[in-house]
Ligand SMILES: Cc1cc2nc3c(=O)[nH]c(=O)nc-3n(C[C@H](O)[C@H](O)[C@H](O)COP(=O)(O)O)c2cc1C
């Protein structure tokens with residue numbers, strides 16, 4: 005995914021800070037990746053290369069770890085993150101149909117982020133509230149009994165939020181200009 | 184330190200804890216269940232709501248967060264403990280009910296029993312959970328405190344005799360602890376049921392003075408969450424169990440491998456470790472005994488295979504979590520190449536009670552070969568979903584119909600899936616199988632991770648097998664060929680079957696390959712991955728045949744084998760609900776006013792079927808996907 009302006013510097017600074025000054029071993033790799041992801045929201049290629057140099061292992065090893073473990077993501081999270089539960093209970097009542105509906109509406113596949121970085125879509129295993137199946141986590145809020153029609157409702161609310169954000173941004177800029 | 188000195192030190196800890204707890208309990212309290220399951224159902228909002236309502240009425244009431252009580256079906260839940268009344272549990276909370284409880288019960292004197300689920304202590308006015316059919320069969324050992332104590336206060340654990348087992352052990356000897364665990368025949372709860380005492384003994388025999396204790400809290404089954412609940416609701420129980428193990432084997436360092444997707448469990452455990460250290464229960468020379476042990480959390484990054492013991496250790500060492508062939512076993516060559524004991528969360532949780540109450544007490548519970556209890560997360564088509572704990576030997580029927588209160592809406596039982604992706608599906612005729620390691624194994628399922636999914640006639644066995652295979656195939660680490668390529672082929676065959684493709688040899692090929700993968704794989708991921716297929720083939724072969732031979736999915740699930748159809752005689756011309764519900768505009772109104780589905784555009788999302796008002800119920804699913812004849816004529 006294309007880096008946006010100023011992102012490169014941010015990534016490098018973040019990795020540098022987490023690597024710190026003392027030397028790192030293979031054993032520290034996973035905790036380092038976890039920290040970097042916690043800070044940046046994902047693991048950009050640039051960060052993985054820098055971590056590899058810092059720890060003294062081939063970049064391919066870092067990439068291997070990042071793709072082996074489900075926790076790590078290689079795409080930046082969208083402004084709105086939707087996670088569809090495909091745990092056993094949710095799958096049995098049509099979680100996959102719900103996921104498909106989101107894919108259709110967002111025009112991305114599971115695991116991807118939309119090019120404008122407004123949405124990202126993931127699947128997760130059991131959120132722990134199987135009674136409410138099928139379950140979707142929208143920006144850390146759990147929504148239960150999400151049928152494809154509710155998907156439309158959720159998307160509308162997110163779109164509304166996006167355009168509100170844009171309006172505020174605009175009026176903020178205008179206010180700034182007046183100053 | 185002398186025995187008396189230790190005892191005194193503990194008495195002091197306990198007195199302090201009791202004072203704090205007594206003071207807290209002298210006030211009315213609201214205990215809100217905020218384990219992950221509660222939070223998902225909105226418990227944090229309920230907590231804030233209580234706080235707000237209490238504040239606005241200027242009441243002197245504490246709001247405490249507790250873990251999971253196991254009654255997940257009624258989430259969000261809270262207990263109101265007001266002096267002078269039995270503590271009462273309320274479920275299905277919403278803003279209105281919170282308002283009412285604060286006003287009438289906390290502010291007034293009406294416990295609003297009409298909204299209560301049960302009382303927590305015996306009393307003359309209101310039944311307790313033990314009075315439910317469920318209570319008769321349930322026996323809570325591991326889950327005893329879960330949901331009733333403040334998981335983030337070590338005092339609430341100590342005031343319930345927490346850490347007294349540790350004191351008892353320190354006063355005895357490591358050999359005594361080992362002996363007691365061996366006598367109790369405590370079998371590992373991580374799936375395979377290997378006796379913990381024998382594992383510990385092997386680790387002692389391996390010698391050396393650097394040893395490790397690791398708690399496996401990876402919990403990779405996508406539909407189970409007992410380990411998480413225990414760690415979130417009663418972390419000190421597991422910590423005490425680990426200290427006891429360390430004492431028995433002579434380890435100075437231990438780790439809890441918790442998956443990073445469990446942030447609440449991680450933070451509760453880290454808090455608990457800190458508190459235990461502050462009280463001298465962890466760290467150097469525990470309670471002045473000269474025995475030192477410390478704990479740390481390692482956050483796993485989420486890979487099912489990392490639950491496997493050797494893969495877990497590799498992942499802790501910063502490598503990819505791939506299993507190794509054994510021997511050497513972890514007991515001699517574990518973490519950093521040193522002797523290591525690795526047990527499941529629940530296995531450790533039994534240790535303190537066995538030490539306190541004795542091996543004989545433990546052996547009286549459950550069956551001779553599998554003493555103790557079994558913990559399940561009960562989900563699917565069953566009324567009382569949630570965490571349940573029953574003595575080993577309870578039958579599946581009792582578990583589903585008495586503890587779980589049967590299937591909702593009088594639906595017909597079809598199968599129960601036990602043990603998650605490594606487990607199997609059992610049919611009605613196996614319902615009288617007692618739950619213990621060996622009986623389940625003989626029936627084709629395994630105890631496994633403790634996920635238990637109840638299925639009814641609307642669930643397709645082929646599709647369920649495919650679901651689990653998709654999971655294991657994705658999670659296969661790729662080290663050995665049978666698992667890497669075999670599961671892929673199994674998945675492909677199953678996918679074909681869900682599309683109605685296949686010939687007379689397909690099932691035999693599927694079965695043979697499943698057996699080969701079972702026999703040829705390196706670790707138990709591959710060895711058990713075919714279980715869902717093998718058991719469904721054994722018990723539900725006809726259903727597979729219907730897919731292949733007739734292109735029909737009897738449960739009307741497989742989407743390539745069904746179509747949606749609006750039955751003209753049932754359709755009310757006046758209603759437009761289905762048209763509005765369709766995400767792809769596949770439903771249109773015909774000239775005669777009836778609705779019809781354009782099969783080309785239909786994505787089979789089930790919306791119209793759900794949307795069609797129950798008085799009409801005009802939308803039906805048909806399998807095989809052929810339109811009724813007169814209908815076809817008309818569309819042409
Ligand atoms: C693919 C796979 C996944 C496993 N996942 C877990 C797990 O999530 N938790 C667990 O305790 N054991 C898991 N196990 C079993 C462990 O390998 C090991 O047997 C167990 O943790 C030992 O603890 P116990 O003796 O207390 O049962 C898994 C095994 C395999 C093969």
Ligand code: FES
Nearest residue numbers: 089091094131134
């Ligand atoms: S399976 Fe989705 S919440 Fe449990």
